[in-house]
Amino acid sequence: MMALRGTVIKLDIIMEVLQHFITDNLTMIYILVFIIFLGTEVISNVPTVLHTPLMSGANAISGVVIIGAIILIRQAQADDYFVLILGFFGIMLAMINVAGGFAVTNRMLEMFKKKKK
Amino acid sequence: MEGTITNFIYLICISLFIIGLKKLSHPDSARTGNLLAAAGMIGAIIVALFAPLESGSNNYAWIAGGIVVGSIIGLTVAKKILMTKMPEMVSLFNGLGGACAMLISIVEFYNPPAGSSLLTGQMITTFFALFVGSISFTGSLVAYGKLDGFLRDSLVLPAPKVINLILLIIIIGFSAYTLMQPELNFNYVLAVLVLSLLYGVTFVTPIGGGDMPVVISLLNSFTGIGAALAGLIYGNQVMLVGGILVGASGTILTILMCKAMNRSLFNVIIGGFTATGGGPGESKDGVAKEASYADTAIMLKYAQKVIVVPGYGMAVAQAQHTVHDLEKTLEAEGVGFKYAIHPVAGRMPGHMNVLLAEADVPYPKLLDLDDANKEFPTTDVVLVIGANDVVNPAAKTDTSSPIYGMPILDVELAKNVVVLKRSMNPGYAGIQNQLFFGERTRMLFGDAKSSLSKLIEEVNNA
Numbered sequence: 001m002m003a004l005r006g007t008v009i010k011l012d013i014i015m016e017v018l019q020h021f022i023t024d025n026l027t028m029i030y031i032l033v034f035i036i037f038l039g040t041e042v043i044s045n046v047p048t049v050l051h052t053p054l055m056s057g058a059n060a061i062s063g064v065v066i067i068g069a070i071i072l073i074r075q076a077q078a079d080d081y082f083v084l085i086l087g088f089f090g091i092m093l094a095m096i097n098v099a100g101g102f103a104v105t106n107r108m109l110e111m112f113k114k115k116k117k
Numbered sequence: 118m119e120g121t122i123t124n125f126i127y128l129i130c131i132s133l134f135i136i137g138l139k140k141l142s143h144p145d146s147a148r149t150g151n152l153l154a155a156a157g158m159i160g161a162i163i164v165a166l167f168a169p170l171e172s173g174s175n176n177y178a179w180i181a182g183g184i185v186v187g188s189i190i191g192l193t194v195a196k197k198i199l200m201t202k203m204p205e206m207v208s209l210f211n212g213l214g215g216a217c218a219m220l221i222s223i224v225e226f227y228n229p230p231a232g233s234s235l236l237t238g239q240m241i242t243t244f245f246a247l248f249v250g251s252i253s254f255t256g257s258l259v260a261y262g263k264l265d266g267f268l269r270d271s272l273v274l275p276a277p278k279v280i281n282l283i284l285l286i287i288i289i290g291f292s293a294y295t296l297m298q299p300e301l302n303f304n305y306v307l308a309v310l311v312l313s314l315l316y317g318v319t320f321v322t323p324i325g326g327g328d329m330p331v332v333i334s335l336l337n338s339f340t341g342i343g344a345a346l347a348g349l350i351y352g353n354q355v356m357l358v359g360g361i362l363v364g365a366s367g368t369i370l371t372i373l374m375c376k377a378m379n380r381s382l383f384n385v386i387i388g389g390f391t392a393t394g395g396g397p398g399e400s401k402d403g404v405a406k407e408a409s410y411a412d413t414a415i416m417l418k419y420a421q422k423v424i425v426v427p428g429y430g431m432a433v434a435q436a437q438h439t440v441h442d443l444e445k446t447l448e449a450e451g452v453g454f455k456y457a458i459h460p461v462a463g464r465m466p467g468h469m470n471v472l473l474a475e476a477d478v479p480y481p482k483l484l485d486l487d488d489a490n491k492e493f494p495t496t497d498v499v500l501v502i503g504a505n506d507v508v509n510p511a512a513k514t515d516t517s518s519p520i521y522g523m524p525i526l527d528v529e530l531a532k533n534v535v536v537l538k539r540s541m542n543p544g545y546a547g548i549q550n551q552l553f554f555g556e557r558t559r560m561l562f563g564d565a566k567s568s569l570s571k572l573i574e575e576v577n578n579a
Contacts, residue, residue: 013236014236017236017237017238017241018238020237020238021237021238021239021241022238024238025238025349025352028349028352028354028357031354031357031358032345032357032361035357035358035361035362035365036361036364036365038135038362038365039138039361039362039363039364039365039366039369040365040366040368040369042135042138042139042142042362042366043138043142043365043366043369043370044369045142046142046370046373047144049144049467049470049474049480049483050141050142050143050144050147050467051370051373051374051465051466051467052203052204052207052465052466052467052468052470052471053141053147053151053467053471054141054142054366054370055207055333055334055337055367055370055465055466056203056206056207056210057137057138057141057150057151057154058138058141058337058341058362058363058366058367058370059207059210059211059214059337059340059363060151060154060155060158060210061134061137061138061154061158061341061359061362061363062211062214062337062340062341062343062344062359062360062363063158063210063214063217063344064134064158064161064344064348064355064356064359064360065214065217065218065221065340065343065344065347065356065360066162066165066217067161067162067165067348067351067353067355067356068217068218068221068344068347068348068350068351068353068356069183069217069220069221070162070165070166070180071165071170071351071353072221072224072225073176073179073180073183074166074170074173074175074176074180075170075172075173076173076174076176077173077174078174078176082224082227083224083227083228084176084179086220086223086224087176087179087180087183087220087224088179088182088183089183089216089220090183090216090217090220090221090224091179091180091183091184091187091217092182092183092184092186092187092190093187093213093214093216093217093220094187094213094214094217095183095184095186095187095188095191096187096190096191096194096210096213097191097210097211097213097214097217098158098187098191099187099188099191099192099195100190100191100192100194100195100206100210101191101195101207101210102151102154102155102158103191103192103195103196104195104198104203104206104207104210105141105151106148106151106152106155107195107196107200108200108203108471108474109147109148109151110148111200111471111474111475
């Protein structure tokens with residue numbers, strides 16, 4: 001344990017940490033790599049017309065971070081106001097992103113639809 | 118058993134995200150795609166609300182409060198916002214998502230898991246989430262300010278590259294130092310937080326308004342990565358997949374946009390977009406010639422083919438409906454009327470397409486860059502409405518120009534060019550435009566919307 005103290009970065013410790021992290025999260029890392037390929041593949045070949053709605057829609061999906069804020073509040077104790085208040089703001093902000101993002105995207109796409117008739 | 122159900126529903130939600138995103142990239146299915154993704158999100162939120170937890174007191178009142186307040190604000194803004202303000206909106210929404218990732222990591226640091234060492238993958242991930250979320254938050258706010266116009270490009274930092282590099286090294290070094298300590302010092306975390314927020318500001322500030330589409334797209338993928346990192350912290354697949362999907366798609370979109378400007382992402386971020394191409398009003402030859410409404414109206418009425426080049430000025434003036442009225446007026450006179458859309462016209466890719474769609478302009482009338490450039494030599498009149506840098510010939514001829522190499526719309530090949538503009542001030546990139554002093558160019562000063570209304574009136578009178 002004494003080796004951990006001090007500010008000198010020890011390469012072997014970092015390697016060990018990394019190794020542990022990879023073994024512990026192997027499935028997650030697999031998912032991560034596959035989704036990077038998938039995400040790239042799904043998006044290529046988008047016509048310019050759809051760039052703005054797509055960006056806006058993807059932006060709404062990034063509001064999925066709200067799940068983290070929900071889990072965080074649920075795990076907190078009922079009198080832990082620091083966590084509760086930060087979590088409340090987290091949920092509120094992410095929810096603006098989610099609700100506003102999907103609604104705005106829908107509004108944009110509605111206009112494309114109308115014109116197609 | 119309950120765990121299996123939770124994970125299974127999460128899997129369905131993940132599939133909905135992927136299918137939704139796929140459908141969003143095709144014009145016919147885009148709307149369905151958006152709704153599918155939204156359904157996936159609602160499903161994921163419900164599962165997150167009711168999935169069994171090992172400990173904690175649920176605190177549903179706080180959650181409900183956040184969801185209700187957030188939904189009301191989000192939906193109201195989305196309903197009320199003008200279509201022309203869309204880029205600002207996306208930028209702002211994006212920043213809020215980043216802020217959520219930031220808040221989550223702060224709480225994670227506030228309640229560090231009891232353990233021997235701080236140097237764990239979990240802690241490193243949390244630092245990353247804090248960093249990425251904070252940049253996304255303040256960066257998006259600066260981008261919003263620049264788009265909205267209350268932050269101007271004249272706000273220049275001294276030696277931005279040096280400042281950014283030093284700041285980045287300090288953040289990484291200090292984060293590492295914090296993790297090396299035997300116990301987590303929350304004040305150190307707050308210091309990293311403040312530095313990261315500052316980095317978001319110094320990262321976006323030197324980038325010019327002309328590059329904001331790229332920046333928003335990039336920050337969007339940052340928020341996605343922030344969400345994915347938070348997903349790693351909680352071992353939550355929906356957050357991981359949703360976040361990485363956005364991260365990957367945002368990156369691809371960013372690259373597509375950079376390609377449209379013929380610049381590398383590195384060049385956009387590091388190079389900045391500083392005004393070097395001559396001061397305002399400076400011209401090599403002659404002065405700009407002003408057009409009259411009557412002359413322009415007659416020129417339009419008796420033209421065979423008219424092409425409109427819309428830019429941000431059209432968005433600012435809310436002139437898209439008036440343009441469409443002019444289109445109808447001239448078509449009644451037998452004039453061929455089309456629109457040339459530059460990939461980065463406006464403040465976002467596809468910005469002009471959205472605005473013209475709002476005004477009911479039929480899709481086949483919109484020409485992309487290559488098709489438009491083929492048509493210009495046979496075009497009688499080109500109406501440039503509030504566009505500037507995308508029609509600046511300096512991009513082809515002047516190697517010292519900051520936009521040199523960007524493909525532009527070759528409007529100077531047309532028989533006549535009429536530029537509708539508020540003043541002679543240079544465009545968003547701050548570069549003087551030789552087109553305005555061209556032999557066949559006339560300027561029509563004034564607000565695009567009122568200028569167009571006057572033109573329609575004159576066409577009807579002529």
